[in-house]
Amino acid sequence: MIHFEAELSDNPLKNAFKGKAAVHPHIPGQTFIGDEAVSVIKNQYGIKRKGTGLAYIHVPFCETRCLYCLFYQNPLRPESSAHYTDHLIKELQLWNDLPAQQITPIHAVYFGGGTPTALEPYDLYRLIKAVRTYLPLANDCEITLEGRIHHFPEEKMEAAFKAGVNRVSLGVQTFNTNVRQTMRRVDDRESMVRAIEKLASFNQASIVCDLIYGFPYQDMAVWEDDVKTAISLPLDGVDCYQLNVFEKSPLGKFIANGKLPAGADKDERAEMFARSVELLTNAQWRRLSNNHWCQTFRERNIYNRFGKSAADCLAFGSGAGGKLNGYSFMIERKYEDWVKKLEAGIKPIAFASAPNDYWHALRTVSSEMELGRINMPHLSDRFALPLDELSRDVFEQWTKAGLINPVGDWMVQTIAGQFWHVTMAQLLINVLGKRLAQQK
Template identity: 30%
Template sequence: MLSFYVHIPYCVRRCGYCDFNTYTPSELQDGATLEIVSGDYIDAVLKELDAAPVETVPTIFFGGGTPSLLPPKDLGRVITAIKARNGVTDDCEITLEANPDSVTQEKLNELFAVGFNRISFGMQSSNPDVLKVLDRTHNPENVRKAVDMARIAGFQSVSVDLIYGAPGESLSDWAATVKEALSLNIDHISAYALIVEEGTKLAAQIKRGEYTMPDDDLMADMYLLVDQQCLQKGLKWYELSNWSKPGHQCRHNIAYWKSNNWWGLGPGAHSHIDQKRFWNVKHPNAYKEKVFAGISPIKDSEILSDDEKKSEYIMLAIRMPEGVKKAALTVAQYERSMEYIKSGHVIEKENALALTPKGRLIADRITHEMLR
């Protein structure tokens, strides 16, 4: 089995907190429209596809950037090519990340027609002030419209992405966002703590003292709030930052967390095949030049040792409810986990160690302790 990630590196404009590998068309080409950039770019992605293993595909995920900016027919070319070349499972999950402002009923109908069956909308917040801090452009009211239109189009799974911990965001602001998200016709929520990356507009604003980040206690309260509210609405956590109704987990992301094989198509995309990890050149123009010249776009690679593979298993498995198999831990690692079992951060099952809600708040610290 081989999953595919397809990177669409285009946005109309860059959000203040974003350090993803994405570009506006005008940054790449004077006067370029997405229509012009798109066809050429998809040609390159299809050329790179020729290098991937020919194995059946259980999941395809289009991320970005803003994949929903591209014409559905161009995105559909990639799905059609993967189906023809590799074949897909009967229940293949095909996800599109979308900005609520970039879809219409007609576009969503077309996206469903070309093969997408799951869509994830970047909601981030329902609070206009928080959206302003995050430098998001969408109108919060458009999220509900977009979700409803996606259901009319036929999408079986609809998700929203949320961000908590923006400067100035209170617990009641966050509670209102979660309440609004859970009132939508969705079956999946991702909620991520805001991480301020060096070099972003938001990082510069914080450095200048324009904004102050919330403290750890507030961030913990925000996480526990979304966890409790999701549970009350029938969405159970299945990974640190993800909750879903039964049968609506994002199987593509689970493939990452279980270290399954996947191939990343596009500039800056990462791949993982057996014990080898590799990644492409970052800039779309450099990527296209290489691919069209018949040169591999892979920038670098690494072979994971058995020890690295074991460490990675612990790091990823601890993020999920099943937890880490005891058999995968050394005696020393197991003993170091005991203090967290005593303190109520880790629960000991018959064959595994898993995080409690309290433990999820300090997952990184527990992982570090296990691995040191």
């Protein structure tokens, strides 16, 4: 039997579970590495994509490493920009003639990192133009450039907008100068505010920012000020994420060694989450998912919405991850190996994972939980699987625990359920995966 029960208490926001079951919901599958991984994914590239299509472009350079980050790969060097852009364009060209990279539209492209805004203006421009050349972008494709305000002067903004970027995602994390500097973020509060106002003045893109709660020295007053500051700025959207402290990250080591306090505990983070919901709701921001809010209709959040679903995602760049027909894959993370394989004309896929029989249904269940509600009878009909029947006891128990409020066929998450939605999604797909396999 797979455990899924939440604790029954008068405060499910704080007490429903002892901790997060996963950083992101995960569905296991058979792993392939090296040449076999390349062959497996090339076979999937030979199949025409269906439905919503995504593309992820990774830029693996940062001027500094933030203490909490596990995505840091390479320091930024003077020659990095042109050299990387040259090779990334080669990767875009490699399988350009295969069906998965042609014909069916790509509806959202995300330039992530690392720090995409670390590229020089000319390289940023030609990379974006190359993506528009070698990928079949939909005429309303959302093109997101992720970055930091540091190393993002006006000439880079202009180059990005000229090339076609229509969404900018800024890793603000916190506006508090002291907390930012503790986490080794470069710019202070005033620099962040001015830069956001400058970006918005172009009136060329949706401007969104990430906020994180749970940092050392970030108490409730600091968090409230972070959210209120975001509300006051000309932003189109904002994400509110809980800090994940990874054991191997610099922050994890600093906390373990007593160099920094641990930051907000589980109960305090729960209260921070609930307070952000209250502040943004009262400010009349609309909710697009449990963590993402928008102030204007310009913000669509397409990549983040479908990136966690069963949608196909092409991937390019050292350290990028993607998926096709349920097969997930990672591009070679070690920069030198990535370059060598490209120069040899090889798609630099490091490893891949094959899906199980029910991956599409399980991935859809997981992504629907991200939206704060789920309709199991509808999903049962869609996939011709007894998903409603097999999960009924789960939702009944979560309703008793104060995590779910049934509304007709919809299982709607309470504030507590929204806070615990990642844990609930992981437990739900664990239960469904096992019970579906037992019915075979």
